[in-house]
Amino acid sequence: MRTLVTGAGGFIGGHLVARLLSEGHEVRAVDIKPINDWWQWHRDFKVENVPNYDLRLRAQCMRACEGVGHVYNLAADMGGIGFIERHKTACMLSVLINTHMLMASEFHGVQRYFYSSSACVYAADKQNRSRLPGLCEGDAYPATPEDGYGWEKLFSERMCRHFMEERGLECRVARFHNIYGPHGSWNDGREKAPAALCRKVAEAKLSGGRKIEIWGNGKFTRSFCYIEDCLEGIRRIMDSDVREPINLGSAELVTIDRLAETIQQVAGLEHRLAPDYKFDEPQGVQGRNSDNTMIQRELGWEPSTCLAVGLRETYRWIEQEVKDAKDRPHPHG
Numbered sequence: 478m479r480t481l482v483t484g485a486g487g488f489i490g491g492h493l494v495a496r497l498l499s500e501g502h503e504v505r506a507v508d509i510k511p512i513n514d515w516w517q518w519h520r521d522f523k524v525e526n527v528p529n530y531d532l533r534l535r536a537q538c539m540r541a542c543e544g545v546g547h548v549y550n551l552a553a554d555m556g557g558i559g560f561i562e563r564h565k566t567a568c569m570l571s572v573l574i575n576t577h578m579l580m581a582s583e584f585h586g587v588q589r590y591f592y593s594s595s596a597c598v599y600a601a602d603k604q605n606r607s608r609l610p611g612l613c614e615g616d617a618y619p620a621t622p623e624d625g626y627g628w629e630k631l632f633s634e635r636m637c638r639h640f641m642e643e644r645g646l647e648c649r650v651a652r653f654h655n656i657y658g659p660h661g662s663w664n665d666g667r668e669k670a671p672a673a674l675c676r677k678v679a680e681a682k683l684s685g686g687r688k689i690e691i692w693g694n695g696k697f698t699r700s701f702c703y704i705e706d707c708l709e710g711i712r713r714i715m716d717s718d719v720r721e722p723i724n725l726g727s728a729e730l731v732t733i734d735r736l737a738e739t740i741q742q743v744a745g746l747e748h749r750l751a752p753d754y755k756f757d758e759p760q761g762v763q764g765r766n767s768d769n770t771m772i773q774r775e776l777g778w779e780p781s782t783c784l785a786v787g788l789r790e791t792y793r794w795i796e797q798e799v800k801d802a803k804d805r806p807h808p809h810g
Contacts, residue, residue, distance in 0.1 A: 478546030478588075479503045479525070483532055483578065486510045488661030489593070489653075489707060490551045491517030496708045498523055507532065507541050508552070516660045533573040538581040547715070549591045550578050555626060556667025558692075561597070562759040565625025575633040579640045589647045591715045592637050594722055596654045596765055597627035604762035607698045607732070611768030614652070614722060623762075634722050641720065651714050654726020654767040658704030658787065659794030664802070670736060671701055671788065675795040678740045681750055683799065689741075689750040693760035695734035700766045702727045703787030706780035710772070719775050726767030727780045736784070743789045744796070 480497055484490040486508030494506045498521050505525045512518055512528040519526070530537050532552050542548065553571040555561060561568050575592060582590050599612045601621045622631045637648035657671035664676055670692075677689050702725065710725040731739070734752065741750060769779040 479505045479544060480547045480549070481505045481507065481541060481545040482549045482551065483507050483541065484551035484553065486515030486518065486528070487551065488516055489656055489704065491515060491660055492658070492704050492708055493549060493551065493711060494519055494524065496712065505541065505545060532578060533570065535577040535580065538577040539584065542578070542581040542585045542587060545585060545587055547589050548578065548582050548587050549711070550575060551593045556662060557669035557673065558759045558761045560667045561626040568626040569629045572629050572633060575636060579636055579646065583640060583644050583646050587646065589649065589715065590637070591711065592633060592648060592650045594630045594634050594650050594652045595627065596652050596726065596767070597623040598631040598634065598652060601762065604765050607696055607764040609764045611728060611766040612724070613768040614724060614771055649714050649717070649719065650722040651711060651725040652722055653702070653707065654724065654765070655699055655701045656704060656707045657701050658791050663795050663798060670699070670733065671791060672795060674737050674740050675792045676799060678744050678746070678750070678792070679796040679799040682744055682746060683803065687748070687751055688753045689737055690753045690755055691733060691737060692755050692758040693733065694754055694756070695752055696732055697760060698730050698732050698764040698766065700727045700730050701736070701784055702780050703782040706782050710780060713776050713778060717776060723771055723775065724767045724769060725772070728767055728769050729784055730766040731784060739785055740788055740792055743785060743792050
């Protein structure tokens with residue numbers, strides 16, 4: 478039976494389809510976007526690419542799940558902090574996707590269902606300082622998640638739990654912590670901090686600029702998980718007996734200032750860019766890091782790609798994208 482990947486035209490989804498194909502799986506890749514807008518799409522006899530599918534609609538979920546054994550549900554209307562703070566309604570409407578995908582998966586007898594949750598489910602009072610212990614899975618309750626996006630993810634986690642307990646659909650849930658890498662949003666308003674800062678550094682490098690815009694004061698902290706670690710974690714969690722939501726993230730905590738400095742280093746800049754702090758832009762919580770105790774205990778593994786290594790690959794791809802965009806003729810001459 479085929480494996481279904483929803484959100485296959487997105488950043489993580491496109492990489493996951495490639496990973497599954499490399500393992501010999503037959504894949505149905507589904508996304509709401511036209512195929513030319515996918516970050517990656519694969520020409521392979523083992524893949525069925527299905528563009529223009531709106532999985533907020535139950536009928537389209539039913540068709541997507543027909544003849545499928547495993548489902549990886551990565552579809553969501555989301556982006557970086559700028560997007561999720563300004564589009565809370567759109568983020569919450571993604572609950573329709575997971576609701577209808579669960580119903581369709583149960584109807585078609587799907588054997589196992591993966592749901593991509595987020596560290597945005599964690600309680601706000603556990604993230605109100607820059608230097609705090611990593612977030613462990615129990616820190617999602619009592620529930621005060623990020624408004625909009627975080628509430629939708631937490632509710633959808635509970636939906637997975639009850640479909641598993643009451644209807645026998647085996648579900649696996651991973652809480653992603655700031656996944657980054659090449660082949661994703663970098664200039665469309667949905668980009669996350671690593672991609673946005675890679676773009677700004679590349680633009681400064683090409684133009685001779687001396688400043689870099691940073692949202693907030695640069696002292697907020699995050700951990701960032703490279704895409705290859707994310708893919709390995711998804712596959713391990715899907716194949717595991719872990720039935721509770723589990724962190725999938727790096728434990729390497731850095732400030733946003735440090736993130737920007739590391740990107741400048743991998744870019745080979747001859748001079749350090751002066752930070753231009755923007756305090757009126759969305760910033761999110763003050764500190765967020767992944768406690769990997771559970772994933773180490775349950776899977777004997779955790780993400781291990783250091784930030785500098787992952788950023789080197791990410792920056793190389795984004796710098797080329799910036800160069801290509803600069804050299805592309807303007808449509809209006």
